Amino acid sequence: MFKRKKKLELNNDELRILFSSLNDFKNALLKENKYPDSVNETMTKLKSKMKVDKYDLGIMINGLDRTRKEMVKNNQDTSNVDQLLLRLLKINEE
Secondary structure (H helix, E strand, O other): OOOOOEEOOOOHHHHHHHHHHHHHHHHHHHHOOOOOHHHHHHHHHHHHOOEEOHHHHHHHHHHHHHHHHHHHHOOOOOHHHHHHHHHHHHHHHO
């Protein structure tokens, strides 16, 4: 069965936040001695065609959630990450 893919339309700031979060997520997985292959694949898909499936969206949401938690711990403003998370959650539900 074919997986339904979603097209993402992100502005430069959102893309920067997402790549930064995914990179941090990848580094966290490496520190935990876990394989970051799925995060690497998701980052590659984002660079090439911006079409992702639910699995990729889940990885993005997880990475952004980790970034948000770290920002909250450091008393930083999370409004941009919150907006992007909400957009991705909405796309994931469709």
